[in-house]
Amino acid sequence: MGAHIARLTRFWSSVALMTGTHHGQPMQVHAHLGLGTAQFARWLALFEEASAACLPPAGAAPLMERARRIAASLEVGLIPLPLPQRTRQESPA
Numbered sequence: 041m042g043a044h045i046a047r048l049t050r051f052w053s054s055v056a057l058m059t060g061t062h063h064g065q066p067m068q069v070h071a072h073l074g075l076g077t078a079q080f081a082r083w084l085a086l087f088e089e090a091s092a093a094c095l096p097p098a099g100a101a102p103l104m105e106r107a108r109r110i111a112a113s114l115e116v117g118l119i120p121l122p123l124p125q126r127t128r129q130e131s132p133a
Contacts, residue, residue, distance in 0.1 A: 055110070056103055066110075067117045075118055080111045 050062035087107050091100040 055106055066114060070114060070118060075114075077115065077119065080115050084108065084111055
C-alpha cells in the first residue's frame with residue numbers, strides 16, 4: 041500500500057504542482073482492473089471530499105476540474121461502449 045500512496049503522491053504532485061515527478065501510462069496500469077462508471081463516480085466523490093477538507097475553495101476547485109477531466113479520459117479509454125446490433129439488412133456486403 042505504501043508504494044501505491046507514493047505513486048499517487050508523485051502523480052498528483054505532477055498534476056497539481058507541475059513538478060514532473062511522475063511519468064506513467066494510466067490506461068495501461070488500470071486496464072486490468074475492470075473499472076466501471078460506479079468506480080469513477082466513487083473516486084470523484086472521495087477526491088472531492090478530501091480536497092475540500094484539505095484545501096481552500098480556491099485551491100480545491102481547479103484540482104477538482106483536473107480530476108474530473110482525468111476521470112473522464114480514463115472512463116472513455118477503459119470502458120467499452122456497447123455497439124448497436126446489426127440486422128441482416130445492415131450487414132456489409
